[in-house]
Amino acid sequence: MTEELKVAVERKPNGAVLYTKGYINNVGGEEIANRAYELMDDGVRTLLLNLRDTKIVNSIGISILIEIIEKMMEQGGKIAFCCLTPVIHKTFQIMGLANYAAIFENEETAVKELTL
Amino acid sequence: MTTTDQRQMELTLPMVPDIEIAAARAAGNLARELGMSSEKVDEMMHAVIEACINAREHGYCADNRIYLRFVGTSQGEGRRIDVWVTDRGKGFDPDDERSRRAAPGTAHKRGRGLQLIEAHMDEVDISTSRDGGTTIHMVKYEKKS
Numbered sequence: 001m002t003e004e005l006k007v008a009v010e011r012k013p014n015g016a017v018l019y020t021k022g023y024i025n026n027v028g029g030e031e032i033a034n035r036a037y038e039l040m041d042d043g044v045r046t047l048l049l050n051l052r053d054t055k056i057v058n059s060i061g062i063s064i065l066i067e068i069i070e071k072m073m074e075q076g077g078k079i080a081f082c083c084l085t086p087v088i089h090k091t092f093q094i095m096g097l098a099n100y101a102a103i104f105e106n107e108e109t110a111v112k113e114l115t116l
Numbered sequence: 117m118t119t120t121d122q123r124q125m126e127l128t129l130p131m132v133p134d135i136e137i138a139a140a141r142a143a144g145n146l147a148r149e150l151g152m153s154s155e156k157v158d159e160m161m162h163a164v165i166e167a168c169i170n171a172r173e174h175g176y177c178a179d180n181r182i183y184l185r186f187v188g189t190s191q192g193e194g195r196r197i198d199v200w201v202t203d204r205g206k207g208f209d210p211d212d213e214r215s216r217r218a219a220p221g222t223a224h225k226r227g228r229g230l231q232l233i234e235a236h237m238d239e240v241d242i243s244t245s246r247d248g249g250t251t252i253h254m255v256k257y258e259k260k261s
Contacts, residue, residue: 023137025134027133056161056165057162058162058165058166058169059169059228060169086155086158087155087158087159090159090236091162091232091235091236094231094232094235095228095232
């Protein structure tokens, strides 16, 4: 039984948006990390993760998201999230992600605030 | 006089990748049948996922199985769902698990599953012993609106 995560990328003038669809576990987290690191290598320093089609994350997936945040912070960039379900929002707060990455209710607000 | 409605389910699942999703979906279906709100169901499902991952990571057991039992109860003005997640592995130290941190800049980014379970459920009880296996019993409550 596998729950494959799909990731789509949309480049913006000042960064990029990553759209996830499916379960963020170890495999899904690595998939997001690979795409995020490609974008960072390409000079992207502002990255928005839109989780509108993700309903479940686990602690291993979140630990990988934290590693992505760390790497982006080391490079002077920032990562933000939007469109989280209430339980994923709560989970991010418990895991401390909310202290290091902004969380927005919708993409429109996030794009505006991040000047993407 | 109040009536009590109780539904039970037992599952034995192999310890294979992503099997926690099957467990969570089964628990979620039972909770929804009981009439629990989607937010409570989602929280419980995330806790079940973490309990199954815990069993897989700390289990190391010969039978390679996770044993799950769900009991949903609706009585009077309240609903509750009890979940037991059991493995027959080598056990683990819950205090050691709780002491880990997952924030950026810290060494231990993994191992916060127990904290998530405790945050998402109303009651959590862990019975674990070296080579005697682990059972995590957790309860989610909801008052009928």
